[in-house]
Amino acid sequence: MIRGLISYLDSVKARDPAPRSRWEVLLYPGVWALFWHRVAHALFNARLYFLARAVNHFSRAMTAIDIHPGATIGKNFFIDHGFTVIGETAEIGDNVTIYQCVTLGGTNPTNGKPGKRHPTLCDNVIIGSGAQIIGPIVVGERARVGANAVVLDDVPEGATMIGLKARSTLVPAETWAQEFLPYGTPCSDKFDPATQKLELLQCEIDMMQKRLSQLMEERDAKTDASPERKCS
Numbered sequence: 001m002i003r004g005l006i007s008y009l010d011s012v013k014a015r016d017p018a019p020r021s022r023w024e025v026l027l028y029p030g031v032w033a034l035f036w037h038r039v040a041h042a043l044f045n046a047r048l049y050f051l052a053r054a055v056n057h058f059s060r061a062m063t064a065i066d067i068h069p070g071a072t073i074g075k076n077f078f079i080d081h082g083f084t085v086i087g088e089t090a091e092i093g094d095n096v097t098i099y100q101c102v103t104l105g106g107t108n109p110t111n112g113k114p115g116k117r118h119p120t121l122c123d124n125v126i127i128g129s130g131a132q133i134i135g136p137i138v139v140g141e142r143a144r145v146g147a148n149a150v151v152l153d154d155v156p157e158g159a160t161m162i163g164l165k166a167r168s169t170l171v172p173a174e175t176w177a178q179e180f181l182p183y184g185t186p187c188s189d190k191f192d193p194a195t196q197k198l199e200l201l202q203c204e205i206d207m208m209q210k211r212l213s214q215l216m217e218e219r220d221a222k223t224d225a226s227p228e229r230k231c232s
Contacts (some may be wrong), residue, residue: 005213006022007076008029008031008075009025009026010020010022011078011095012025012028012031012076012078013025014180015025015078015080015097015155015162015180016078016080016219019048019049020127025036026216027064027066027196028080029065029079029081029082030063030065030078030079030080030081030082030084032059032062032063033059033063033065033067033079033082033199034073034079035058036055036056036058036059036062036063037056037067037069037071037073040052040055040056040059040067040200041068041069041070041071041072041073042054043055044069044070047203049069049123052069053069054217055069056068056112057071057091060097063082064082064083065079065083065084065216066084066085066086067083067085068085068086068088068090069088069214070088071086071087071089071090071091071092071104071118071134072090072091072092073096073097074092074096074123075095076086076094076095076096076232077092077094077095077096077098077232078096078097078098078132079098079099079100080098080099080100081099081100081129082100083100084098084102085102085103085104085105086102086104086118087104087105087117087118088106088117088118089105089106089115089117089118089136090104090120090121091117091119091120091121092104092120092121092122093121093122093123093125093141094123094124095123095125095210096106096121096123096125096129096224097126097180098126098127098137099102099127099128099129099147100129100130101129101130102129102130102132102224103127103131103132103133103134104119104133105118105119105133105134105135106118106131106134106135106136107134107136115131115136116136117135117136118135118137119133119134119135119136119137119139119151119214120136120138120139121139121140122138122139122140122141122142122143122157123142124139124141124146125139125141125142125143125144125145126143126144126146126180127144127145128144128145128146128147128149129137129144129147129148130147130148131147131149131151132149132151133151134150134151134152135152136152137152137153137154137155138154139154139155140149140154140155140156140157140158140159141157141158142157142158143155143156143157143158143160143161143162144159144161145160145161146160146161146162146163146225148164149161149162149163150164150165150166151165151186152161152165155222168219171201191203196231
């Protein structure tokens with residue numbers, strides 16, 4: 001048990017340059033949120049739902065992280081900072097990193113049954129701050145989701161998702177092969193979600209140009225159809 005704890009603290013320290021020692025990592029809210037979730041999840045599996053919820057409520061009040069007792073979480077899961085929400089049917093693999101203000105949210109089942117409503121994150125996934133992963137989708141192994149991205153569809157293995165709605169970008173092989181990529185996105189303007197504003201403006205300009213061309217064509221057509229005036 002002690003070896004497992006030390007291994008976990010070392011895995012967190014390897015992904016976060018801030019702590020100087022394992023003792024600092026022990027004070028992280030994400031570490032405590034995971035500890036209390038393990039307790040709540042055991043109670044949930046034992047069908048002690050009220051007690052599981054009570055532990056979850058206490059953990060949320062102490063850490064500002066809300067993990068439903070029913071969520072399944074693998075090894076070395078790390079939430080950096082807090083204010084994260086993880087739904088009941090979410091499944092999280094090993095060595096997954098989530099930054100602050102992330103939601104693994106559910107969708108309303110169309111058949112009226114609870115079922116699988118929340119995302120599945122495969123091993124070594126990184127979710128940037130503010131990202132929203134919604135619905136029973138699968139985020140492939142080693143995939144990255146950039147800050148404030150909204151993901152509604154399955155994410156291929158090794159892809160980097162950015163934007164609203166998130167779209168896949170091509171990532172160089174040397175970047176994809178890195179053991180860990182802080183914040184889920186490379187340090188390049190090519191992958192900067194802020195460029196989406198420029199893309200939206202470009203889209204609006206293109207639409208205006210098309211509309212202007214249509215109006216000019218309509219004007220020319222009316223001019224050609226009008227009767228010619230003859231001098232008296």
